[in-house]
Amino acid sequence: MASEDPMAVVQEARARSNSPRIVVERRSAPSAEDTPVLFEIEDAAVYYGTFRAVRDVSMKIHEKQITAFIGPSGCGKTTMLRALNRMHDTTPGARVTGKIQYHGADLYGHDVSAVEVRRRIGMVFQKPNPFPKSIYDNIAFGPRVNGVRDRAKLDEIVEKSLRAAALWDEVKDRLRASALGMSGGQQQRLCIARTIAVEPEVVLMDEPCSALDPIATARIEELMRQLKSQFTIVIVTHNMQQAARVSDRTAFFTAELDSKSDQRTGILVEYDATAKMFSNPADERTENYITGRFG
């Protein structure tokens, strides 16, 4: 697979994003205002049993944009992300309070099915988690769940998804081979291909590059920029440069010690256009974090 020169890949990715190393100037803030609101979150909090992991989150996530959640470990970024496709439903004891609206309707309304929600809001996880099946079956899993039985149709979806994830040329001759034989970066792109195969509206990404090297990371970032035209992307990342490189809007979370219960709870400190967040943040804590003075 590594037939190309690795550095060329990185350079190409950088060139295509036509951005200098300091990315702040890359995007103009107005783009962040253009698209309609998809998620409207009001006073959301997530509890694990009696432990409150994150509280008082209010924000609007816009369609066809990349929204990044950044912040130090344990600040509730991932927890908040998982609240957006009701992933917490599968964790015993976890519950979400406050209001999360999706297309203006309550995501947690009692006639809303978590299964239906997740068909429209997909997720890519921190660690690549392909099924122990063939590459083909990994991609076809979602469409099959959604009732696609036709062989030709499945073939078409598999090819389209793999092409969209920039993986087709590397794996087209071994679609029947186990997905577990791929490299980490390929596995993660497979997971992205698997997610977009069900044609969701939103793709949630939970630190998708944390297990990958810079070349694989550059590829996935490039992929995200391409996917933005079709999908709304929300990405959690520890890597501030990554947030600055790819996102339109950035939310900064941090953890605060509650003096009463002696628990650390995540809060949303600031949420704004990425360019503003990285050049002229309103909150001192944001400034300290992005300049590396804490976290």
Next chain:
Amino acid sequence: MIPDLRAKHTWRSRKSTLMTALMIAAVVVLAIPLIAVLYSVISRGAGSALSGFPDFFTKEIPAISRREGPGMGPAILGTLLVTGAATLIAVPLGVLGAVYLHEYGASSRFARTVRFMAMVMTGVPSIVMGLFVYVMWTMRFGYSAFGGALGLACLMLPVVIGSTEQMLRLVPTQLREAAYALGASKSRTIITVVLPAALPGIVSGALLAVARAAGETAPLLFAVGAAKAFNAHLFTEANTALSLQIFNSDLAFPAAEGRAWGAALTLVALTFLMTITARVFTSRLALKR
């Protein structure tokens, strides 16, 4: 100055040698009964099992114990019949039960009660299972291979439940989440992701339970009978099994004793084969992942 890096014969190195010797001794002591059992079964059983091959495996059991001559065919058939039927009862029930306990019941009161009962059931002596089946089945429907199968199934069930639940626990959460994130329902996730991922472990656990049950005598004692002719019917007429033939053989007659040793060897070989199959199957499946 070059430091002295040579090993020093201190009390510490001596203690190490002593402990290693102790462990090797423990392994040897452990191996003695194993080898002794195998040696005596093979040395005494091979003669009658292999003379005039394959008569021993295909001919009927002589009606009169003292008569010379081979024949354990009906017992081999009976053992396969009883164990096979028991497997067909216990494995599907056990796997489904474990799926409920781990995936649905989790820590509910009902699930915890069932799990506890299954644990208690592993400790129930096999003769009690035999009596239970005698009262519940044999007294009403008479001797049959199926009665024995019921007894064996009762013994296998908790083992299958336990091992399957263990294997389900080993399936990583990330795999389940991947399926959920694609819009798969819980049942769909279990059928298409969790069970296939746990399959090698479930199969080897089940096969070990089968191998263990195949040699059981007590649960068959009151249910199967002691036929000496072939009986391929599952639900009717007295049947027999290798373990029962060994138990019932009239050791006053050398011919009967020889056949008993042959039956013992056959039984050991059968369970050995099943265990090996379990291992091969597991490693094959594991490689493909």
